[in-house]
Amino acid sequence: MIPTLSGDIAPSQLGTTLMHEHIFVLNAELMLNYPSRFDRASMVDRAVEYLEEVHRGGVDTVVDLTVMGTGRNIELIKEVASRTDIQIIAAAGWYTYFDAPNFVNLNGPGRLLGGEDMLAELLITDVRDGIDNTGVRAGALKFATDAYGITDGVFYIMQAVVDAHLETGAPIFTHSDPGKENGLDQQDYLEKRGVDLSGVVIGHCGDSQDISYLRRIADRGSMLGMDRFGLEARLPYEQRIDTVVEMVKLGYADRMVLSTDSSVYSMNFPDGARQERLPKWNAKEIMSSVLPDLQQRGVSDEDIRIMMQDNANKILNVEYR
16 A cells, blocks of 8 residues: 555555655745744645646646655645645655755764664654654655765765665655766665665656666666656756657656656745746646647657556555565
């Protein structure tokens, strides 16, 4: 069974799945110290309306990869989930490009204070027992490496995520920077730790047109996250379509998932700026634009099903321990 915000579902219930999305991207410090600036009811209403539109477009499930470090707020998402028919899968992890939080830097094997890895313990609990007292179990684990590569702080997060994966069996999703080809570095570390790379999604591979790089990742077994459609600042839409079409022609439909990495509401990206600069950066575009454009370019219905349904099942349908 696969855990969602609304309870466990059978793999057959996943349906069409967006594998890398966000509902809210928040700043926990701002939310805690300036609650009057954020209308919770309006935020929930907005998310429900948005997700219902995504659902009407043909999406059954969304993997919300918002983890700690990007303002994960399970009680808020729970309220959204209770009012929409779309299935939402929560994630556990910590998002940073450089520094880990001090409690991670100081506590754990080989660190100043030694002892157990506190973050790994939290992540294991999130997957196995539920996130605090919310009753929601995480169905995914996530870490990030970006332009700085695997710094000490990033390494501590990766270590905790892999420890949690090996303990629970939960699938691993990553944020990567294809410009630095650090999806390969991620695979190297995961493989060294004994992780089955076929159960890993290397995120943001769709930012690259380097077919050789993409094939190297896919040939090691991992899923390619072609997951930023609409984020024109990273790569124009047409070039993203070209890349997916080419990879399908090369036989890699079974190694790609399609998504947008967008959010309903982000404290980092004001509505006005996003609408002006990135008008098509939203989850609704996968069904209304991306899939029709791929089909027009000769991608078959079977390949679409593989990328939108079968691959999600392959990653998310795991044996939890």
